Amino acid sequence: MARYSRLPGSVALITLHNPPVNALSAAVRQGIVDAVQRALKDPKVTSVVICGQNGKFCGGADIREFAGPMSGPPLVPMIHAIEAVDKPVAAAIEGVALGGGLELALGCHYRIAHSKAVLGLPEVTLGLLPGAGGSQRLPRLIGLTAALDLITTGRHVSAAEALKLGILDQVTDNNAVDLAVEFVRSVAGQPLDSRRLSTLPCPCPPDVDSLLDKVMSKVRQRSRGALAPVACVQALRAAASLPYAQGMEKERELMATLFNSGQARALQYAFFSQRVVGKWSLPSGASWDNSTARTISKAAVIGLGTMGRGIVVALALTGISVVAVETQEKQLAEASRVVPAMLQREAGRRRLATPPGVISFSSNLQDVSEVELVIEAVFEDMSLKLQVFKHLASVCRPGTLLCSNTSGLDIDQLAAVTQSPGLVVGMHFFAPAHVMKLLEVVYGPRSSPEAVATAMQLGKRMGKVGVAVGNCPGFVGNRMLKPYLEQANFLLEEGATPQQVDEALEEFGFPMGVFRMSDLSGLDVGWRIRKEAGLTGPGVESTRTRQGRRYSPLPDQMCEAGRLGQKTGKGWYQYDGPGGRVARSDPWVDIFLETYRAEHGLVARSITPEEILERCLYALINEGFNILQDAVAAGPEDIDAIYVFGYGWPRHRGGPMFHAGQVGLGRILERLNHHHSHPDVPHLKPSTLLRRLVAAGSPPVQKWREFINKERVHSQL
Numbered sequence: 001m002a003r004y005s006r007l008p009g010s011v012a013l014i015t016l017h018n019p020p021v022n023a024l025s026a027a028v029r030q031g032i033v034d035a036v037q038r039a040l041k042d043p044k045v046t047s048v049v050i051c052g053q054n055g056k057f058c059g060g061a062d063i064r065e066f067a068g069p070m071s072g073p074p075l076v077p078m079i080h081a082i083e084a085v086d087k088p089v090a091a092a093i094e095g096v097a098l099g100g101g102l103e104l105a106l107g108c109h110y111r112i113a114h115s116k117a118v119l120g121l122p123e124v125t126l127g128l129l130p131g132a133g134g135s136q137r138l139p140r141l142i143g144l145t146a147a148l149d150l151i152t153t154g155r156h157v158s159a160a161e162a163l164k165l166g167i168l169d170q171v172t173d174n175n176a177v178d179l180a181v182e183f184v185r186s187v188a189g190q191p192l193d194s195r196r197l198s199t200l201p202c203p204c205p206p207d208v209d210s211l212l213d214k215v216m217s218k219v220r221q222r223s224r225g226a227l228a229p230v231a232c233v234q235a236l237r238a239a240a241s242l243p244y245a246q247g248m249e250k251e252r253e254l255m256a257t258l259f260n261s262g263q264a265r266a267l268q269y270a271f272f273s274q275r276v277v278g279k280w281s282l283p284s285g286a287s288w289d290n291s292t293a294r295t296i297s298k299a300a301v302i303g304l305g306t307m308g309r310g311i312v313v314a315l316a317l318t319g320i321s322v323v324a325v326e327t328q329e330k331q332l333a334e335a336s337r338v339v340p341a342m343l344q345r346e347a348g349r350r351r352l353a354t355p356p357g358v359i360s361f362s363s364n365l366q367d368v369s370e371v372e373l374v375i376e377a378v379f380e381d382m383s384l385k386l387q388v389f390k391h392l393a394s395v396c397r398p399g400t401l402l403c404s405n406t407s408g409l410d411i412d413q414l415a416a417v418t419q420s421p422g423l424v425v426g427m428h429f430f431a432p433a434h435v436m437k438l439l440e441v442v443y444g445p446r447s448s449p450e451a452v453a454t455a456m457q458l459g460k461r462m463g464k465v466g467v468a469v470g471n472c473p474g475f476v477g478n479r480m481l482k483p484y485l486e487q488a489n490f491l492l493e494e495g496a497t498p499q500q501v502d503e504a505l506e507e508f509g510f511p512m513g514v515f516r517m518s519d520l521s522g523l524d525v526g527w528r529i530r531k532e533a534g535l536t537g538p539g540v541e542s543t544r545t546r547q548g549r550r551y552s553p554l555p556d557q558m559c560e561a562g563r564l565g566q567k568t569g570k571g572w573y574q575y576d577g578p579g580g581r582v583a584r585s586d587p588w589v590d591i592f593l594e595t596y597r598a599e600h601g602l603v604a605r606s607i608t609p610e611e612i613l614e615r616c617l618y619a620l621i622n623e624g625f626n627i628l629q630d631a632v633a634a635g636p637e638d639i640d641a642i643y644v645f646g647y648g649w650p651r652h653r654g655g656p657m658f659h660a661g662q663v664g665l666g667r668i669l670e671r672l673n674h675h676h677s678h679p680d681v682p683h684l685k686p687s688t689l690l691r692r693l694v695a696a697g698s699p700p701v702q703k704w705r706e707f708i709n710k711e712r713v714h715s716q717l
């Protein structure tokens, strides 16, 4: 709703009230319409201020309403009516003015903000465009070039930047509502024509077409198939070239297309998934709202390779003091040189308010004795990690939280060598650790709620999307990656080339196909894991079946040939020397694959992009169902957040589990059955949970948690 009050004198104050972010729900819109009418009719009122309850102006349209039929007064005419009022109206912006919230403010004649306020039109990130006049008013206010930047990226700007851009009229460190009231009093009675943005021309650079073409091609390249950024440019082209009314018509048309697209639904689902995963729960019943996190001010990182260095920077950026330990002198010297520079660069990029924490470097594990939390980030080798954990258990004071940055090793085993297994959790960062958003927080059966809560809260402080996951080989992300990689390798055996597989996946929206990705991360990473698992190495027979399953030795043979990827200048592709970045197809790989097929009596067949996507993605999705079934992830949102934030799954496709729902669970089951029944692809046995969901009529993804819990109670899973 919106509250109306008349302040002593002649100013009407309209306060949006819809906690927590004063989103423009039907009730709020109705409240605004009524309050504006009241202000118009009251002859004693000469000016109006619109503000938000609890120091937040408005977080935009109520995204939850997008899922159902629209009711209440529509936003566009409501904002037009405000703009047309013949008494000055000012928006008093505190906290946030985002999306429809900023569009509402653009309909006001003046905008006054607190210095800590944040403004933006992030609709593009929800698969939409600023469809309440924002795509037409903002460029008229700040010019086409600046509006293109804000609207196509959806980035938030500070009050200071908004003032500079001309979005705001005044910024204050004091009470923005008081200032706005004072301000509108001072301008009451003055002409308002020049304040109505819809009546202004759109300031454009002379080479407007070439600017729009340039932005469009950049946006297409960056958007990986997302529709909204392209529609934003089209709406801004209309603002630049058409009268306002026609521009609004174009905005409406584009909005209707986007609104009804699967992409908008996927992106809105991704928005809520990100929030759902913060409300974690464990099978024990412990959860975010009944567990207490410790506040960490001093931490240590053990191991200063690439991951360790990134973790040190991520911690220090939050203001935590970090003891960075590396026992190899050469590595320590290099880290002491590189890490402070990384920290400075990142702090500058983020324009941080909090000064970074102090980092002290040491080669002595004894120096971690006073910290509250340790993150071990040594080489991914169980015996080495066990050694470090044993040592930590003897060095750290009782009660210290011990975390392992492992990408899939057994947390329980590590916990078992300490005196307090409840204080051990996994913190699986993604490289580069100070940049990548995802953090898997891995709990074992003995991890205490306090340890999980602390790791989750620490992740949040570092700006990560933390997802609590159970302990199993590969946790969630890498466990799902395994069948995906397997299918990609099988496809090479059957006749595909690395380029064909990568093209299909990149066309789907991944930034990189599986083979380009392997080249980037190094083929030896998986090789080492397979050797540890006894799948390859000296003494293992070179067959296409290992440990009772179909196995492709192709990646092992690449490593044996010294082709480890970008770092050796050769992998599934060739590069301009070691460390090269530009992948070119390599005739050596074609010959290698042909020879391999001939040796194993395989006849290459032609493989379609559809089959590539089905085999790779449905394998990954199927493992996602197994993970839900095993309660390693609490719900589909957890898996989807992991894939969107850590594995390059295109956000406009929501995540693998959401995508499964979009494709249709019946269809996924049918195709898995089809590939599974193929004599040479037995890995794709559909998960029991998938079968049960299909049998239950394929409920929407939002209902899966409830379904799984019920099935578990009735022991059907």
Ligand SMILES: CC(C)(COP(=O)(O)OP(=O)(O)OC[C@H]1O[C@@H](n2cnc3c(N)ncnc32)[C@H](O)[C@@H]1OP(=O)(O)O)[C@@H](O)C(=O)NCCC(=O)NCCSC(=O)/C=C/CCCCCCCCCCCCC(=O)O
Pocket (backbone or CB within 6 Å): 020, 021, 023, 059, 060, 061, 062, 063, 064, 075, 096, 098, 099, 100, 101, 122, 123, 126, 128, 129, 130, 131, 132, 255, 256, 259, 260, 272, 275, 276
């Ligand atoms: C920065 C934030 C605002 C706050 O961040 P933080 O403090 O960290 O808190 P959060 O945890 O993120 O959020 C707290 C809770 O609030 C919920 N929330 C937040 N924002 C919204 C919202 N906008 N709507 C609903 N709920 C919201 C959030 O989920 C949390 O809930 P919970 O505690 O987890 O339960 C941050 O939250 C943030 O960034 N929010 C989103 C800001 C944003 O993106 N705003 C833009 C929204 S879209 C918009 O405004 C669009 C405007 C134009 C609409 C035009 C409408 C015309 C429709 C016509 C369509 C044509 C149809 C044609 C039909 C046909 O013809 O067929």
